Structures are given as structure tokens and as C-alpha cells.
Amino acid sequence: MRWALKLMGQGISYAPRTAIKFQVLSDFIAEWTEVQMPPVVVDQEYWTMYFDGSLMKKGAGAGLVFVSPLGICMRYMVRIHFPSSNNVAEYEALVNDLCIAIKLGIRRPDVQGDSQLVIDQVMKESSYHNAQMVAYCREVHQLEDKFDSLELNHIPRRLNEAADTLVKAASGRELMPTGIFANDQYKP
Numbered sequence: 001m002r003w004a005l006k007l008m009g010q011g012i013s014y015a016p017r018t019a020i021k022f023q024v025l026s027d028f029i030a031e032w033t034e035v036q037m038p039p040v041v042v043d044q045e046y047w048t049m050y051f052d053g054s055l056m057k058k059g060a061g062a063g064l065v066f067v068s069p070l071g072i073c074m075r076y077m078v079r080i081h082f083p084s085s086n087n088v089a090e091y092e093a094l095v096n097d098l099c100i101a102i103k104l105g106i107r108r109p110d111v112q113g114d115s116q117l118v119i120d121q122v123m124k125e126s127s128y129h130n131a132q133m134v135a136y137c138r139e140v141h142q143l144e145d146k147f148d149s150l151e152l153n154h155i156p157r158r159l160n161e162a163a164d165t166l167v168k169a170a171s172g173r174e175l176m177p178t179g180i181f182a183n184d185q186y187k188p
Helices: 002-010 021-036 084-102 116-122 129-146 157-169
Strands: 049-057 060-067 073-080 110-113 151-154 181-185
Touching: 021 084, 049 084, 060 157, 073 084, 073 116, 073 157, 084 110, 084 116, 084 129, 084 151, 084 157, 084 181, 110 157, 116 129
Parallel strands: 049 110, 073 181, 110 151
Antiparallel strands: 049 060, 060 073
8 A cells, every 4th residue: 555655646557466265276186286295195905805615506606705894895706616525615615715805905805714724734733634625725825925924814603794795695506795896716
């Protein structure tokens, strides 16, 4: 206002600068900072993964459940279309579990299953009964090298209900429920 009064007699007009409202400035900074900042990386520590395999009259199958560190749950079922035993179905569930984890980029899985035999054989606490079990165990050990760390734990069947429900649907050849990834496997 002072400048406007002093310059009025000189024939010069003074136009004061319009102020930028602080909200507009903060909105601009927030909008452009979000675009230019790298996305926040979610810590990929310890996914909990459940597996179960089963052989029924209609066929064999595997049920897999992945729980992310943020609590997001993904469910898979695998229908096995080759001759197998219950132990083969359990190993197929574990191998498929690990393969999917690798594809998802999981580096630290906590794998849990209710097959004491499979877990003991993988952890080298039990002997192998045939060449097929040896081959499956070798496959698990080769996949193990692709992780930063791998935990394999035996849990009671009652704590593996989600994977158990999926394996019953897969081996019973039931219709696939919505929201579940499914795969048909024709060779070991």
C-alpha cells in the first residue's frame, strides 16, 4: 500500500503480488513428491506357507496357502493326474509350494505342513524308503538354495485346515471355488 501511494503521483501504477495460498503450495509439493519418490518397498520377511497333499479314490491333489507378512492370503490347488501315493502327493504339494514361492519372489518362507514323514526326510531326520522319495527330497534341497532362508515345520492337522480343505477339493475333483488359483499336473 505504501508503494502504491508513493508511485501514484509519478503516473506509474503499482500492482501488488498475489500471494500463493499455502494450501495450494502444499498440495503441489505433495502431488509431485509422491510421483518422484521411489515406491515404498514392503518388507518381504517370512511368508507363512501351508501345504498338504492327499490321495483319494477320484485322484490325488495338493492344497497350498500363502500368507504374506501383511496378512494377505492366496490359495492354490493342484490336481495331480499321474499315478501317485499319499507321500508323493505330499511331496508334490511341498515342491509346488516352493516353486510358486520362487515365482512370487518370496525370499524367506516359513513352510508348514502336517506330513511328519516328508518334513523328517527333508530335514534329514528320517531315512528314505524308495528312489522316488530320494528324488523328491533332492528337488526340495535344490529349490532350498533359491531362498535366503527356509524354515520347514511340522504342525498338527488341525492347524492346517485351510490347505486340507483345498487338497480335498483338488483330489476329490470338485469344482474349483472362486478366488483360488488352480493347476493340473500331468507328470511328477
